């Protein structure tokens with residue numbers, strides 16, 4: 001089973017220990033190479049190309065075997081992990097080693113996410129904007145329909161989730177953030193996080209030079225908080 005597919009996984013990096021990428025769990029993060037979208041605020045632009053010279057899955061697997069009993073979980077992040085067909089086998093291999101499996105995704109491949117959900121314990125999904133404004137962020141036509149389908153699949157699956165949106169004042173207005181929050185609450189999202197844009201890694205000068213954090217954060221919190229079971233704003 002799993003091994004052969006997982007060996008094809010293009011891995012761009014590894015964080016051996018984190019407490020923030022899978023809430024409440026001690027986790028390692030495997031950064032998968034490649035992403036089909038082109039968000040201007042991406043802080044991992046080196047992970048966007050499909051090919052890399054990073055360590056392969058075998059090295060990751062050896063590392064994970066040495067961490068059995070010490071880590072709770074493995075998170076597949078990116079880039080966009082669902083770009084790669086070997087991801088399912090890598091998730092199964094991590095699960096066979098006794099780890100919980102988390103996924104960070106923006107949902108561009110709903111058909112692949114559908115197959116992954118039964119082996120996932122937690123998903124952090126990036127939703128970029130109200131669906132009517134999506135392509136302006138991803139710079140790829142048709143991205144809204146794919147993200148919307150992935151969100152539906154995630155919510156239907158019952159897998160624990162966190163939906164998060166990165167805010168840059170040059171890309172989304174206060175009114176659009178409110179529109180998005182109402183769309184998500186209407187879709188059945190229970191846990192929503194707004195993340196302030198971070199200039200680290202961003203290669204678009206127009207975005208990193210402006211004040212991307214120019215929002216009425218207290219007002220946003222007061223307006224959005226009642227819509228969700230859990231809501232928070234990350235501004236670190």
Ligand code: SF4
Pocket residue numbers: 035036037038039041042043044048078079080106
């Ligand atoms: S979807 Fe994520 S990884 Fe891909 S370009 Fe956008 S921010 Fe970067």
